[in-house]
Amino acid sequence: MVAAVSVPSQAQTVLRGRLCDPAFVHSALRSSPDTNYSKLKYLVASSVSEACNNSVLLLGPRGCGKAAVVDMVLDDLRKEHPDAISVIRLNGMLHNDDNCAMKEIARQLCLEHQLSFSKMASSDDNTEFMIDMLRECGLAHKTILFVLEEFDLFAQGKQRLLYSLLDAMQSLTSQAVVIGVSCRLDADQLLEKRVRSRFSHRKLLFISPSLDDIQLLVEHLLILAKDSGLPAKYITDYNSRLTSIFSDKKFKGCLNSLMDADATTSNILRFLFRAVSYMDVESGFPSIESFLKALSSMQRQPKMDSLQDLSILELYILVCMHRLEDKEQSSYNFTSIMKEYRSIQDAYKTSDKYASTVCFRAFEHLLDRELISFGDNRGRNQALEYRPVKLLISSRELAQSLKLNTTCPVVLQKLFDRERYM
């Protein structure tokens, strides 16, 4: 159908593939010394080669590359010691039930060692199986690596899995390394006393990258190398344009405002993905506009957008609710809002006087948009008109939206402002 994919779309595909591949994103860490990657690698490699047990926790906020570092270390070790490692992966969100986790461990062990797995085995059977396997693998000088993601979720409840795992590691014959990954910085404080005593308190802390690191990361991700499979002339043009964009003040301002909100790597990746997708395929080169457009689409305010989408009657209801709140009525419901609405209509004689059913429909639209909500927790079995409601937007947002709304009647603006000066 399509004869050939054009060069810019090829470049786009290559870039998008890079941004979605965590191994590529963090591959720059391989070369730099004294990073968490090198520390973890040293730790695991030494326990594999020296046949000893170890445990380590990787802690840091979300999106900082903890799981990516673990994957990189595991890939390297598989290349270096192909037969000496088997990996068991558990996730705290999926396997937080101890029985379920044991079953998963048994299943993965069976898969690795080509044994048949019985689904009917009980939890005790699975635990025994795991201990036996640990002993066997230890005698065969094979290390089992347990990767526990969402470690803090395993530490809820009785911590039976953690205890049995760490306890099994205490015996002389087993060789196992437990790598825990968690986003809670106090994950080790959650452990019980007996579990904590068996845990070596090694922690690797991950922090969000600084501005310079981000600059280097962006260059690493977007600059095309010579061997990307694209024509050389295009690559040189592309790289020169990109470097000129990087030195542009607007781009630096972009990155700064992005980092002010959220400085994690995953946020930067999202921004770059969007900017690369907005790249103009006809001209074929990136431009500063695509970066600015990506930034503006990431920095929307959803409640303000919803407020701009309201009809006039819905705005009336919001203003009535705001007036009731200003009058310091602690709780009010739809009937009191209607009373306020009718008093406004009687006072100002606007053309926007509607029946109660129509107003109730507008009220329900506001509930759907989650700009207002009920104040009680499904308390009594009451009709909707009598349940207390409250506003979920601040008065500043309401004021701003009334100003921005071009079709808003003047009387509404007056009603909103007037109460401040009463």
Added chain:
Amino acid sequence: MSQLVTPRRATRSSTADPVSPNSPSGSRPKSTPRRQPVPTAAAKEEEGEHERSTVDALLEALPGRRAQATDLLRLLAPAPALPLLLHGGAATGKTRALLLALRHVRPRPRRVAYAALRSLPSPRALFASLLTQLSPPSSSSSSRLRIPDKPSDFVAALRDALAGLSAQGEAVYLVFDNLEVVRSWDKGGQLLALLLRLYDLLRLPQVVLVYVSSATPDAYYSMTGSVEPNHIYFPDYTVDEVRDILMRGHPNPKLYSSFLSVALKPLFRVTRRVDELVAALEPLFRRYCEPLGDLKAVPDESIKRRLFEHIQPHLAVALNETFSVPTRTSVDECKDRSSGGKASSKRRFGSRDGLLTELEFHMSVSAKYLLLSAFLASRNPATLDAALFDSTGGSDNHRRKRKSSQASMNMKDTMAEEMLLKGPGTFPLERLLAIFQCITSVSEDYLGDVECPDSMMNGSGMTGLMSDVLLQLSTLCNSNFLSKSRSCPLEGSARYRSNIDEDLALKVARSVSFPLSKYIYRR
């Protein structure tokens, strides 16, 4: 250069959908390429053309959604792609835009699995739906799929199914529609966290996840979120966009546009949702065309003015109702219209700001009296019953007007506020029956005047009303006019509450000629 490109352009435009007028002119300036070797220029041309015609075809089908459609096409194709979240109000066209974009996206996706979360009752049903859509069609008949219960089993089964599908290198799209209903499911929080983290858990580069939600993205921020999806926002349509949408494909555009110029703006002030506007505009347009004999006529100024005057009162009525169910009375009125036109419409629209004053449905007389007594029982405090319903059955002896002090007036105000807040009160069954008996004894005089052809009914008019009261009561409860509330802890008898508002009660009272306003306790 141009000869190479023109034949292709001709064939594509002839096979494509009706192309909007700006597309040929839009593509023509691009046919001046730079001085480059011919094949790559032609290929680039064709690629650009192809993309533009894809975008144009999509934009044709989605009016007023230019920015969102281009965003969708750019962010969805080619895989790998970060997850995507489409959010916006109801009836803004999110699902439709997404499904159309998936049809137009290039390269074509291998499979699109669509989970409509609003129609799935439980997590297990969701797992079943997704797995059946992803499994190859041949095996589903031979072996019954084991539907997983736990999330971990589901993720493993999903990974197996997807690995089998995406081996060829084409993308597989998983669409989750109406994500906000998962919040109200049992254990919905866990499932929501699982769905939003599916990208991390699966780690398959050819799988693209798309979420559609009518709640804003800040409803989904939680501690377990990992890869935040890219957002695309669908704003509501403006007046002009709604007008374009409604005008599409109408057989008589000039007539319809003159109608819309009259009717759309006032209705737009009430609601901006296209589905509600369409429901309100359709009967109005029928009324608008009534004076015109020929529906295909093109109106001029004088006709337009006449039609506008005709539609004006109906528009005022339409603004005040949510939906209208045509009843027999309205059909009869249509018949009357030919004879006594203006007078009847004035009577119909003149009172109470254009609301209908008659009851729109039929109820038996005893049910009407029961409803009125329930309304009075909920509305008035129990201590007033003796004064209102004495042996004469009416409040002929008026309440003595006492000069009220400031303190008691303040107390009355606060009690009025409380009544607004708390809603209608509850009453036991005995009180309801007592009030019922009182007011039916009052109305016996009125009913006695009614001509009864059946002689048996003459003497026992009132006992006819008293029978089957409990049956009527249960009917009223089922139709939600009354509701049963918690029984009193001391006595253990059932208590009821009336759910109707004052307008409906007045309508019912007017239909049986009962002076309700004399009995309502107003503070």
